[in-house]
Amino acid sequence: MRPKPLSGFPEFLPxxxxxxxxxxxxxRSTFELHGFASIETRAVETMESLTRKxxxxxEVYVVRRLHAAEGDVAELxxxxxxxVPFARYVLENAGHLAFPxxxxxxxxAWRGERPQEGRYREFCQADIDIVGENTLAAHHDVxxxxxxxxxxxxxxxxxxxxxxxxHVNNRxxxxxxxxxxxxxxxxxxxxxxDKLDKIGPDAVxxxxxxxxxxxxxxxxxxxELATIRTDDLSFVERVRALGVQHELLDEGxxxxxxxxxxxxxxxxxxxxxxxxxxxxxxxxxxxVYETEMAGLESLGSICSGGRYDALATDGKRTWPGVGISxxxxxxxxxxxxxxxxxxxxxxxSCVLVAVDxxxxxxxxxxxAARLRARGIPTEVAPKxxxxxxxxxxxxRRGIPYVWFTGDEGDSVKDIRSGEQVPADAAxxxxxxxxxxxxxxxxxxxxxxxxx
Amino acid sequence: MRPKPLSGFPEFLPxxxxxxxxxxxxxRSTFELHGFASIETRAVETMESLTRKxxxxxEVYVVRRLHAAEGDVAELxxxxxxxVPFARYVLENAGHLAFPxxxxxxxxAWRGERPQEGRYREFCQADIDIVGENTLAAHHDVxxxxxxxxxxxxxxxxxxxxxxxxHVNNRxxxxxxxxxxxxxxxxxxxxxxDKLDKIGPDAVxxxxxxxxxxxxxxxxxxxELATIRTDDLSFVERVRALGVQHELLDEGxxxxxxxxxxxxxxxxxxxxxxxxxxxxxxxxxxxVYETEMAGLESLGSICSGGRYDALATDGKRTWPGVGISxxxxxxxxxxxxxxxxxxxxxxxSCVLVAVDxxxxxxxxxxxAARLRARGIPTEVAPKxxxxxxxxxxxxRRGIPYVWFTGDEGDSVKDIRSGEQVPADAAxxxxxxxxxxxxxxxxxxxxxxxxx
Numbered sequence: 001m002r003p004k005p006l007s008g009f010p011e012f013l014p015x016x017x018x019x020x021x022x023x024x025x026x027x028r029s030t031f032e033l034h035g036f037a038s039i040e041t042r043a044v045e046t047m048e049s050l051t052r053k054x055x056x057x058x059e060v061y062v063v064r065r066l067h068a069a070e071g072d073v074a075e076l077x078x079x080x081x082x083x084v085p086f087a088r089y090v091l092e093n094a095g096h097l098a099f100p101x102x103x104x105x106x107x108x109a110w111r112g113e114r115p116q117e118g119r120y121r122e123f124c125q126a127d128i129d130i131v132g133e134n135t136l137a138a139h140h141d142v143x144x145x146x147x148x149x150x151x152x153x154x155x156x157x158x159x160x161x162x163x164x165x166x167h168v169n170n171r172x173x174x175x176x177x178x179x180x181x182x183x184x185x186x187x188x189x190x191x192x193x194d195k196l197d198k199i200g201p202d203a204v205x206x207x208x209x210x211x212x213x214x215x216x217x218x219x220x221x222x223x224e225l226a227t228i229r230t231d232d233l234s235f236v237e238r239v240r241a242l243g244v245q246h247e248l249l250d251e252g253x254x255x256x257x258x259x260x261x262x263x264x265x266x267x268x269x270x271x272x273x274x275x276x277x278x279x280x281x282x283x284x285x286x287x288v289y290e291t292e293m294a295g296l297e298s299l300g301s302i303c304s305g306g307r308y309d310a311l312a313t314d315g316k317r318t319w320p321g322v323g324i325s326x327x328x329x330x331x332x333x334x335x336x337x338x339x340x341x342x343x344x345x346x347x348x349s350c351v352l353v354a355v356d357x358x359x360x361x362x363x364x365x366x367x368a369a370r371l372r373a374r375g376i377p378t379e380v381a382p383k384x385x386x387x388x389x390x391x392x393x394x395x396r397r398g399i400p401y402v403w404f405t406g407d408e409g410d411s412v413k414d415i416r417s418g419e420q421v422p423a424d425a426a427x428x429x430x431x432x433x434x435x436x437x438x439x440x441x442x443x444x445x446x447x448x449x450x451x
Numbered sequence: 452m453r454p455k456p457l458s459g460f461p462e463f464l465p466x467x468x469x470x471x472x473x474x475x476x477x478x479r480s481t482f483e484l485h486g487f488a489s490i491e492t493r494a495v496e497t498m499e500s501l502t503r504k505x506x507x508x509x510e511v512y513v514v515r516r517l518h519a520a521e522g523d524v525a526e527l528x529x530x531x532x533x534x535v536p537f538a539r540y541v542l543e544n545a546g547h548l549a550f551p552x553x554x555x556x557x558x559x560a561w562r563g564e565r566p567q568e569g570r571y572r573e574f575c576q577a578d579i580d581i582v583g584e585n586t587l588a589a590h591h592d593v594x595x596x597x598x599x600x601x602x603x604x605x606x607x608x609x610x611x612x613x614x615x616x617x618h619v620n621n622r623x624x625x626x627x628x629x630x631x632x633x634x635x636x637x638x639x640x641x642x643x644x645d646k647l648d649k650i651g652p653d654a655v656x657x658x659x660x661x662x663x664x665x666x667x668x669x670x671x672x673x674x675e676l677a678t679i680r681t682d683d684l685s686f687v688e689r690v691r692a693l694g695v696q697h698e699l700l701d702e703g704x705x706x707x708x709x710x711x712x713x714x715x716x717x718x719x720x721x722x723x724x725x726x727x728x729x730x731x732x733x734x735x736x737x738x739v740y741e742t743e744m745a746g747l748e749s750l751g752s753i754c755s756g757g758r759y760d761a762l763a764t765d766g767k768r769t770w771p772g773v774g775i776s777x778x779x780x781x782x783x784x785x786x787x788x789x790x791x792x793x794x795x796x797x798x799x800s801c802v803l804v805a806v807d808x809x810x811x812x813x814x815x816x817x818x819a820a821r822l823r824a825r826g827i828p829t830e831v832a833p834k835x836x837x838x839x840x841x842x843x844x845x846x847r848r849g850i851p852y853v854w855f856t857g858d859e860g861d862s863v864k865d866i867r868s869g870e871q872v873p874a875d876a877a878x879x880x881x882x883x884x885x886x887x888x889x890x891x892x893x894x895x896x897x898x899x900x901x902x
Binding site for chain 1: 453454455456457460461462463464465468469471472483484485486487488489490491492493494495497500510511512513514515516517518527528529539540542543544545547548549551553554559561563573583588590591594717765797798799800809812820823826827828829830831833834844847848850887
């Protein structure tokens with residue numbers, strides 16, 4: 001009779017949800033401090049707009065009314081990311097938006113993929129994007145990195161989420177380098193170099209020579225470029241040392257150097273120039289980002305994005321953009337399931353007001369109202385049990401304080417220490433650390449999360 | 452080329468979204484102050500669990516993978532409320548939850564209904580429920596009313612949402628009354644009395660006499676009962692005056708009197724005992740709630756719920772519950788579209804730091820970082836335009852302050868008054884009213900919201 005979880009549709013128990021809420025609140029706070037406006041788009045898009053990028057088609061969830069009537073609108077599907085809906089939103093509302101438009105969007109998305117740790121059929125993403133009308137300055141490529149790194153660093157320092165390393169490259173850098181080597185179809189090369197981690201340098205060299213027709217020397221230079229990875233500006237010299245010249249290469253090097261310097265100053269140690277990062281083949285046109293989280297490397301990139309010259313276009317106008325997308329479920333669900341992140345309790349309540357007898361429930365409710373009026377989350381014991389049982393009710397939920405009302409005055413008991421002191425509901429303050437559930441690296445046993 | 456909105460899937464422009472966020476934040480704050488824990492359930496349920504209540508079947512959105520593989524799990528549908536998913540969540544996780552379990556849930560739901568104002572195909576609901584294991588004390592029926600009324604009152608006083616009147620009845624009251632009249636099948640009567648508003652008393656009387664076989668006298672008593680509506684305890688006497696006796700009637704009267712007294716004390720003027728409220732026929736078993744919002748009466752009930760003796764059951768155990776569900780989209784989307792609620796600006800930013808020239812962008816970014824470090828949402832001008840243009844950038848978005856950095860020290864301009872004063876990014880404070888966008892009754896023109 002007990003329903004089974006659906007594989008790929010993770011749900012949290014209340015304490016896991018508190019962890020997720022803390023992460024989402026923190027992200028929102030950082031994004032809003034940087035002036036990003038929130039939008040939410042509907043869960044569905046037309047199948048036409050979802051399948052424009054052909055390859056993703058198979059993973060889309062189609063949605064239709066059980067008894068669809070004739071004349072119903074075209075088929076709909078659940079969005080599989082927040083970029084396609086955002087592009088449609090920009091096109092639809094361009095006349096009402098002020099550009100450059102800075103938005104964040106924290107929502108669920110759905111993909112019919114095979115579920116595994118960190119990869120779900122329903123998952124939460126947090127995206128920031130800046131989109132311009134016809135033009136968008138290059139400094140925004142730096143800005144979105146800094147905002148997302150600040151957000152991730154805050155998750156690390158405030159909540160105990162592991163630290164990250166963001167890997168950044170610029171598509172112009174590789175393209176300019178290949179062109180400087182006399183290669184016409186740079187995508188042919190990129191496509192094969194992208195396999196470096198999977199098949200190794202020897203196999204890639206063979207592909208470049210046999211399939212693309214490069215000389216061994218040129219192939220080796222492409223491979224050398226891809227192995228350059230530095231956390232400072234030294235990548236520029238190492239590229240220069242390969243002796244290739246091209247205007248586009250210079251442009252890419254300058255742009256990447258800007259990102260690296262700014263990130264080094266703002267969030268030291270969290271970003272590297274990594275010249276093998278490609279992020280697919282024809283979507284991004286400038287800066288590209290990927291991010292690994294310490295201890296979760298096996299999950300792949302937890303936060304990716306880049307610059308696109310045409311996020312949207314209506315034929316006359318074009319909206320270039322740059323953005324980064326954080327896989328919230330990808331990090332939170334595994335960290336909660338592994339027991340590495342936990343909440344200090346499973347309910348918001350800081351205080352449980354004990355009830356002497358059902359006749360005095362009204363007095364207990366009044367006491368609770370006085371505490372709440374001063375911002376202290378409070379509930380009233382559901383039953384006038386003996387006090388030991390009421391304390392156990394609080395203990396099971398992690399509620400730190402039990403409040404007793406009495407003719408000789410009220411008192412409050414910290415049930416962790418057992419200490420009980422006289423208290424007045426009009427003035428008592430909960431210690432800051434107890435007022436709301438806190439989230440941090442777990443010290444107790446993990447909580448089940450169905451995945 | 453411009454995509455058209457999908458009818459029934461409302462989306463907000465950024466300033467409308469700020470209104471919605473303010474409403475959701477306020478609701479969350481109230482629910483958590485009362486110790487309700489947040490949960491989120493997946494968007495999909497099995498069709499089996501969605502169609503258990505037969506009548507709703509036609510409105511469900513079915514979900515399937517575009518290229519579903521053989522052996523895929525049974526068909527899925529988008530949930531059409533938050534009660535069915537919550538019941539399933541309780542059954543699935545009963546072993547990990549502490550009962551009575553108090554949860555709130557703020558999520559989208561989907562119904563394939565014909566769209567109209569206040570009624571959408573995708574909409575946001577905010578539910579609170581308290582569920583017990585095998586038993587649940589009656590005082591929780593009072594509690595959920597008080598919590599929801601407090602939440603609605605906070606929306607009214609803090610954000611300018613119109614005030615409400617909640618109509619409460621108790622199913623036992625009517626059932627006991629009918630039984631006291633010697634009627635066996637009370638649902639037969641309830642069903643017809645429920646049509647009172649639509650077809651009027653004469654038609655209902657005819658139905659009760661012709662179809663149910665009541666005497667005219669008994670039918671009249673049923674009609675009289677249904678017209679009783681008081682904002683104090685006088686409904687008890689008015690029912691007693693009808694001269695009907697039954698144990699269940701006494702029980703219902705007592706329970707309803709409890710709710711009315713408590714609400715009268717806590718949130719005067721917002722609740723009435725209304726003995727014609729039925730809320731469907733066989734779902735609820737005790738207290739039932741419906742709510743009208745001033746000026747939005749045409750939308751029907753914006754907040755409804757009640758007591759159910761078996762929210763869930765696994766054959767051995769039963770989980771009774773009581774809960775109320777607020778239609779967030781139902782109130783926010785019309786109020787924003789009509790221009791009755793608005794945000795003071797369309798972005799979170801309180802300050803725009805002006806940029807002298809692209810060479811000094813770094814200094815502007817450093818100033819912005821200092822302001823953000825003290826919690827002031829700040830963005831940097833996207834282009835080193837002449838200052839008039841940068842001020843216009845702020846003005847278009849409603850950003851109240853523009854910050855100028857200079858060799859002789861910084862200054863900040865309130866672009867509404869034009870006043871410009873020397874300022875230091877390490878100490879300057881924004882007035883509380885300007886720090887974040889505020890939400891209130893609109894003074895400017897309405898914002899479009901696609902419905």
